Amino acid sequence: MNSKTIWVIFVVLCIVHQDVWFWHDRTLVFGFIPVGLAYHAGISLAAVTLWTMAIRWAWPSEVEAWADELDGDTPGSIETAAQGSGASQ
Numbered sequence: 001m002n003s004k005t006i007w008v009i010f011v012v013l014c015i016v017h018q019d020v021w022f023w024h025d026r027t028l029v030f031g032f033i034p035v036g037l038a039y040h041a042g043i044s045l046a047a048v049t050l051w052t053m054a055i056r057w058a059w060p061s062e063v064e065a066w067a068d069e070l071d072g073d074t075p076g077s078i079e080t081a082a083q084g085s086g087a088s089q
Helices: 003-016 035-057 061-071 077-084
Strands: none
Touching: 003 035
């Protein structure tokens, strides 16, 4: 999956988020949740899933690596710096 697919899904979620069709519907889901609220709960879960997919497959790791090079950060450098400065004594 690439970032273009993530963007397409994002645009689709933005469009279907506008739910004018449930404004006057008094149907209850599971006997107590208004259908509009259940719909928005579903959209929220879809957004969480989309963000997870974006982090997993479309995150720009090369930009993150570039930023780490500029800062001089390497994995574990925070712990190493804290030990070298005497902060843990």
